[in-house]
Amino acid sequence: MTRLQAIYHIRCDAKSVDERARTIAVEQSVEMPLAAIDDPYVLSEIVGRVDDVREIGAGLFEARISLSAATVGRDAGQLVNMLFGNTSIHDDVVLHDAEIPDDVAAMFGGPRHGLDGLRRRVGAGRRALTCSAIKPQGLKPAKLAELARRLADGGIDYIKDDHGLADQSYSPFAARVTAIAAALGGSTAHYVPSITGDLDAMRTQIAVARDSGIDTVMVAPMVSGVSNFHRLVADNPDLAFLTHPSLAGAARISPPFHFGALFRMLGADAVVFPNHGGRFGYSAETCREIARRALEKCTGLRPCVPVPAGGMSRERVGEMLEFYGADIMLLIGGGLLEARERLTEATTAFVAEVHGWKSK
Amino acid sequence: MTRLQAIYHIRCDAKSVDERARTIAVEQSVEMPLAAIDDPYVLSEIVGRVDDVREIGAGLFEARISLSAATVGRDAGQLVNMLFGNTSIHDDVVLHDAEIPDDVAAMFGGPRHGLDGLRRRVGAGRRALTCSAIKPQGLKPAKLAELARRLADGGIDYIKDDHGLADQSYSPFAARVTAIAAALGGSTAHYVPSITGDLDAMRTQIAVARDSGIDTVMVAPMVSGVSNFHRLVADNPDLAFLTHPSLAGAARISPPFHFGALFRMLGADAVVFPNHGGRFGYSAETCREIARRALEKCTGLRPCVPVPAGGMSRERVGEMLEFYGADIMLLIGGGLLEARERLTEATTAFVAEVHGWKSK
Numbered sequence: 001m002t003r004l005q006a007i008y009h010i011r012c013d014a015k016s017v018d019e020r021a022r023t024i025a026v027e028q029s030v031e032m033p034l035a036a037i038d039d040p041y042v043l044s045e046i047v048g049r050v051d052d053v054r055e056i057g058a059g060l061f062e063a064r065i066s067l068s069a070a071t072v073g074r075d076a077g078q079l080v081n082m083l084f085g086n087t088s089i090h091d092d093v094v095l096h097d098a099e100i101p102d103d104v105a106a107m108f109g110g111p112r113h114g115l116d117g118l119r120r121r122v123g124a125g126r127r128a129l130t131c132s133a134i135k136p137q138g139l140k141p142a143k144l145a146e147l148a149r150r151l152a153d154g155g156i157d158y159i160k161d162d163h164g165l166a167d168q169s170y171s172p173f174a175a176r177v178t179a180i181a182a183a184l185g186g187s188t189a190h191y192v193p194s195i196t197g198d199l200d201a202m203r204t205q206i207a208v209a210r211d212s213g214i215d216t217v218m219v220a221p222m223v224s225g226v227s228n229f230h231r232l233v234a235d236n237p238d239l240a241f242l243t244h245p246s247l248a249g250a251a252r253i254s255p256p257f258h259f260g261a262l263f264r265m266l267g268a269d270a271v272v273f274p275n276h277g278g279r280f281g282y283s284a285e286t287c288r289e290i291a292r293r294a295l296e297k298c299t300g301l302r303p304c305v306p307v308p309a310g311g312m313s314r315e316r317v318g319e320m321l322e323f324y325g326a327d328i329m330l331l332i333g334g335g336l337l338e339a340r341e342r343l344t345e346a347t348t349a350f351v352a353e354v355h356g357w358k359s360k
Numbered sequence: 361m362t363r364l365q366a367i368y369h370i371r372c373d374a375k376s377v378d379e380r381a382r383t384i385a386v387e388q389s390v391e392m393p394l395a396a397i398d399d400p401y402v403l404s405e406i407v408g409r410v411d412d413v414r415e416i417g418a419g420l421f422e423a424r425i426s427l428s429a430a431t432v433g434r435d436a437g438q439l440v441n442m443l444f445g446n447t448s449i450h451d452d453v454v455l456h457d458a459e460i461p462d463d464v465a466a467m468f469g470g471p472r473h474g475l476d477g478l479r480r481r482v483g484a485g486r487r488a489l490t491c492s493a494i495k496p497q498g499l500k501p502a503k504l505a506e507l508a509r510r511l512a513d514g515g516i517d518y519i520k521d522d523h524g525l526a527d528q529s530y531s532p533f534a535a536r537v538t539a540i541a542a543a544l545g546g547s548t549a550h551y552v553p554s555i556t557g558d559l560d561a562m563r564t565q566i567a568v569a570r571d572s573g574i575d576t577v578m579v580a581p582m583v584s585g586v587s588n589f590h591r592l593v594a595d596n597p598d599l600a601f602l603t604h605p606s607l608a609g610a611a612r613i614s615p616p617f618h619f620g621a622l623f624r625m626l627g628a629d630a631v632v633f634p635n636h637g638g639r640f641g642y643s644a645e646t647c648r649e650i651a652r653r654a655l656e657k658c659t660g661l662r663p664c665v666p667v668p669a670g671g672m673s674r675e676r677v678g679e680m681l682e683f684y685g686a687d688i689m690l691l692i693g694g695g696l697l698e699a700r701e702r703l704t705e706a707t708t709a710f711v712a713e714v715h716g717w718k719s720k
Contacts, residue, residue, distance in 0.1 A: 023639075086640075197438075224588075228585055231559075249609060
């Protein structure tokens with residue numbers, strides 16, 4: 001029977017770690033004393049198995065625990081529940097990674113468009129993609145539309161909503177999306193609205209976006225619930241999806257697995273994550289690994305575009321392209337907006353640098 | 361204009377903390393350089409305001425940051441996005457608490473039944489409620505139904521699904537719920553199935569549960585997405601909702617706010633959380649505070665039943681009742697199931713102790 005393997009990093013002393021790993025295996029599967037189980041199928045297949053425990057640093061251990069894929073079924077929420085549901089409450093454990101069998105990953109389906117699809121939408125060839133964000137929240141639709149128009153005039157590929165833009169009374173979703181789509185008429189820039197609320201609300205927003213000709217949207221899966229994100233992807237195969245890291249935390253699920261592997265498997269065509277050296281504390285190594293996981297060859301899964309972001313600026317474009325290569329989307333939000341009345345010129349310069357970049 | 365106040369605990373040095381607090385206020389509101397904003401409404405109302413910063417320990421500061429309630433609108437997901445979306449990615453900050461204005465809390469609505477309603481369902485008067493869980497996952501519906509019947513024969517009030525029970529092929533939701541409801545016919549015990557999947561799947565499961573006469577269900581809001589949890593509560597005012605802490609993490613959102621305040625405000629009638637001295641690391645003080653927050657008088661919100669759980673045993677019943685008082689639901693899962701063929705007798709003894717308890 002197919003099994004997943006969850007890989008945990010545990011802070012523990014060497015004497016206790018084997019017992020700690022067994023406890024996690026029980027917590028993440030049957031969650032009860034094994035002595036009280038007499039069903040042979042449960043004991044042989046459902047109880048988590050400790051496949052390996054090894055020391056990887058002082059007081060830090062890696063435990064590999066396999067879980068039956070039958071416990072996950074076809075639901076993304078149940079996948080994260082099985083991998084980390086109760087164990088997320090233990091502060092000595094991080095979900096470092098998971099080995100997901102190809103048939104399970106293929107069932108979730110991965111990006112429907114991915115790197116090639118997002119490049120094709122904007123005629124980008126093999127170069128890096130460019131992206132900016134419209135903000136701040138609080139602006140009325142007409143003002144946001146004007147910002148979008150000025151970014152588009154600078155030749156940017158994608159213009160996403162700030163993740164704070166939802167369906168607020170001062171800028172309702174439908175009014176905003178209609179105004180921005182109208183402002184971008186005739187431009188090659190693609191507007192990427194942020195889709196929020198419960199699943200019904202998200203579907204209504206997607207319908208509104210479609211009516212305005214939009215083909216790419218953004219979702220924060222940890223806010224929406226991964227099952228609902230995955231459902232939207234499955235129900236809208238023609239749309240491309242960017243994921244936002246809101247509420248994804250920092251410390252408990254390793255970012256390369258969270259953003260590079262999990263969100264990709266669930267259908268993210270592009271994944272926004274905090275770049276090193278910006279407003280967030282990820283290391284360069286973590287960021288390189290997120291990008292690697294998003295792009296690496298996986299049977300049946302298209303590559304997902306890494307979108308390092310969070311306090312990026314034009315000054316860092318060359319460095320970021322050297323670091324990540326061209327299979328990337330460069331997102332500069334506030335760093336462009338602070339050009340104010342020179343927003344289009346700043347955008348044009350950003351776009352020119354990306355288009356003209358050649359690896360040293 | 362109505363404002364929320366988010367309360368963060370920040371690990372920082374004294375010299376940098378004011379700037380760090382201002383950075384969080386910007387990150388959680390407009391997420392861009394203030395110098396690039398010229399809209400007076402945004403500057404005066406939407407930008408987060410640092411109301412107070414004070415040292416509460418060595419290198420630990422409490423910052424109170426107010427946010428416009430207009431940014432939240434009526435969506436629970438946008439509420440958590442505003443309170444902790446991007447800041448959850450910073451590992452020096454914990455969302456300690458939030459002061460939510462009464463009109464915002466009343467809009468979310470809180471428990472529809474709460475403590476009184478859950479007592480009334482089982483004719484419990486003012487005593488503590490009793491609960492157990494059926495598990496392990498992997499058992500077929502008939503076996504789970506037999507366990508439920510034996511717990512019911514012992515006089516237990518509520519029998520909940522283990523949170524690992526979803527809609528798996530070896531025990532599909534509909535077959536399980538139908539079998540268990542039939543097995544409990546004529547008993548006073550209330551079966552509480554775990555509702556999982558995307559919002560559509562959860563609604564289908566609720567319809568199946570209703571057809572079997574079920575009036576109480578369990579949801580894990582951090583897996584389902586808080587917006588979807590809140591939607592189910594609003595759409596099903598006759599159902600009572602238990603929340604499960606799966607994926608709620610330990611370290612980044614303080615448990616008293618997370619379980620006692622947030623889940624209650626969104627409609628949890630009873631909130632399961634890890635008790636001190638069990639399988640999880642919460643302190644007695646944390647648990648007391650969760651229970652206090654779940655029960656405290658709040659304008660317009662019914663009290664929510666605290667359900668301390670996670671490795672509880674019959675031996676701890678007296679101690680837990682002394683600690684929490686009788687406004688509680690005592691949940692013993694594996695600790696009863698390990699009685700195996702004497703499950704009904706162990707349940708009877710547990711129930712008798714709770715019913716007979718008098719505060720010393």
